[in-house]
Amino acid sequence: MAVTEPPERPTQRDIARRAGVSTATVSYVLSGRRGGAKPPPEETRQRVMRAVAEVGYQVDHAGRSLRRRRSDLIALMYPAPSSPWSDRLAEQMQEAAAERGLGVVALPMSGSAAGGALLRVLRERYVDGAVLLPDCPVDPDEIAVLARQGLSLVVFDDDLDPDGFDVVRQGRGRACRDAVEHLVAAGHRRIAYLGHPGEDRWRTARSVKLRSYRQVLQEHGIGVAPDLVLPVADSRPDAYAAVRGLLRRAEPPTAVVSATDRAAIDAVWAARDHGTAVPGGLAVTGIGNIPEGLVIKPSLTTVGAREFDFSAQVARLFERLDAAAALPGEVMAARWELIVRESA
C-alpha cells in the first residue's frame, strides 16, 4: 500500500506567516471585529485572503467554538422513520438558520439504542439549541438540566411543564380519543388497532395512542381483544398484509385505528383490494395527518395538526438563542384535532 502524506489542515498561524501578519489580524479579516471596530485596511485584507485561497484554509470548528462558547449549530431530534412533518420542520429550521449563518443537524432516533448516542450531542454541547419532537425517549429531568446549563430547547410534549425551556402542547391524547369515540359513535364495536412495535411496553408518554384506544373502548364497555392489536404501523407492507389478514377472518373488524397515517393508507388499499368498501365495510382512521391522506380515495379520516407550519415554534427557538439572559419557559400550542374526511 502506498504511504500517504499525513493530511494537512492549515491553521490561522500558517496564514499569518504567509501573509506576514499576526494571527489576530487573520482572525479580524476572516471573522470581523467585535463591536463594529474598524476592520483591517483593504491592502492587509487582500494579502490575508490571498494566503487563505492559496492554502485552502477553512476555519476549524473545534477551536472557534471552544473560544466562542457556542457552536452555531442547532438540532432537530425526531423519532425515525422521518415523516412529512419532521421533514417540514427540518426545512423550516434550515431556512431560519441559514439567514443567521447557523447550521442544522437532524437526529433521527431509530431503535431504542440510539437514544444515548444522540443525547450526547445535546449533553456535550455539540449544538446551541434543539427542537425535540414527541416520542423521543428523553428523560424529562434531563431536559431541565440541559436547559439550566444554557441549551435552548423547544420541546413538543403534552405532559412536561416548561422549566427553562418551552413546551409545545399538541393534546394528542384528547385527539386520539376523539378518533376512537368517532368510530364508537358510528356503531363500531370490533375496532382493530395498528400500533408501533413494542408500543405496549413503552412508558406512558410514548404510548398515548394505544392507551387512548384502550381507554375509550373500556369506557364504552367494549372488550379489548388482543388479537385486534397488531404491531405493524411502522411498515407499510406489514400493515397491508395485516389488514388483508384481518379481513379474511370469520369475524373481521369493522373499523381500524392506525398509529400512523402511512399504515392507515395501506389499510385502505388492503380493504379496496379485498373488495371491502371503505368506510362501508371497513372504516379507517389514521393518526398524524400527512398530506398523502388527502389524496387517496376515500380521503383519510385522521388526527393531527391542521397547519403544516412550524414557524412559531422555530421563531421561539431563535428568540431563545438570541436572548442575552435565560428566558422563562413558555407554553405554546400546536393542537391536534380529529379531522373527519371520508374513510371513517
Added chain:
Amino acid sequence: MAVTEPPERPTQRDIARRAGVSTATVSYVLSGRRGGAKPPPEETRQRVMRAVAEVGYQVDHAGRSLRRRRSDLIALMYPAPSSPWSDRLAEQMQEAAAERGLGVVALPMSGSAAGGALLRVLRERYVDGAVLLPDCPVDPDEIAVLARQGLSLVVFDDDLDPDGFDVVRQGRGRACRDAVEHLVAAGHRRIAYLGHPGEDRWRTARSVKLRSYRQVLQEHGIGVAPDLVLPVADSRPDAYAAVRGLLRRAEPPTAVVSATDRAAIDAVWAARDHGTAVPGGLAVTGIGNIPEGLVIKPSLTTVGAREFDFSAQVARLFERLDAAAALPGEVMAARWELIVRESA
C-alpha cells in the same frame, strides 16, 4: 422579567477542586488512559465520580475535540425529503457508530440554499467522516479537497472518480434508460414524465432521470412533448392531481415514468380512481424502489437497488475512519436495476 442566573456548566477544574485531585486525574477517570496504562485506583475514582454526579458534569465537546483532533461524530448527507432508503442508511450508520461510541447526524439538503450551510459542517470539521448520497449538490473538486484534509468520505456518485475518498457506483443512468426502453418496447409512444421541480435547470449529474427519459425517446425518434413533462414528483398530492389531469386530456399518455416511486404510486391511484386500468390503460414506472411499491395493486415496476442494505458502504466508512494513514480511494457497487413488476 426575572433576572436569571447565568447558566453554569461545570468543568473538569471544578470536579478536580471538589474531589481534591488534579484535572489530569479527572480526565484519566472519565476517559481512561492512553495505551492501556493503569487507571487511577478505585478510591480516587469514586471520589471523582461522586463529584461528577454532584455537580452534573458533562464533558465539553469543543474542548475535547480540539484536543483530540476528532469529533467522534459522522454525518449522512442526503437530498430532502427523506426516503425509506435514507432512513435505512441513517439507521445502519447509527448501529455501527453506536458500537464504537460514535454519534451520527443527518444533514437533509432541502432547497438549494441549504447547500452552503450544510457543507460548512464538513468543511469546518464538525464531523470526522460522512456518507454523501446522490443528488446532493456538492462540488466534486471540493470533495477531493475535504478528503485530502483527512475527512473520511464515502460518496454515492456515478461520474466522480475516487480520489482519497470512496465512490459507490449505482449506474442510475443505465437503469433509468432501461425503464424507458421497457415502455417503448411495449409499444408506448406517449410517455409522460413526472419530474423534480426545476430538474430541467439542474446541472448534469442531478438531472440523470430527465436526461435518460429524453435520450431514449430521441433515440427512438419519439418527440419529447413539453406538456408531458410535469414537475410534480416531489409532492404526492400534486402527482395525483397531475395524472388525473393527464387522463382527462383528449389524447392521454399511455405510460408514465416518475422520478420518484412515491409519485408513481399516486399515479397508479389516480389511474384507478379515474377508471383507467394499470398497466392496460396506463403503464406506470417509478424510480427508487421503495418498499411501498411492493404493496400496491398492481405492484410497481421501478428502478433501484434490490438490496435494502448499506452495510458494505457503512463498513467502508469505518475502515477509513479507523485507518492510521489515508486509504486510497476505492470503487464500490450498489447497482440500480430495472425491476419489472406489474404496473408496466
Added chain:
DNA sequence: CTGAAAGCGCTTACAG
C-alpha cells in the same frame, strides 16, 4: 501513582 504544564485552533481585551 499523581500533578504541573503544554498545547490543540481560535478570538479578543489590551498595550503599544
Added chain:
DNA sequence: CTGAAAGCGCTTACAG
C-alpha cells in the same frame, strides 16, 4: 492600526 498574550476545556507526555 497591529501584535503579543491570555484563555476557552480538554488530554497527555513528562517529571517527580
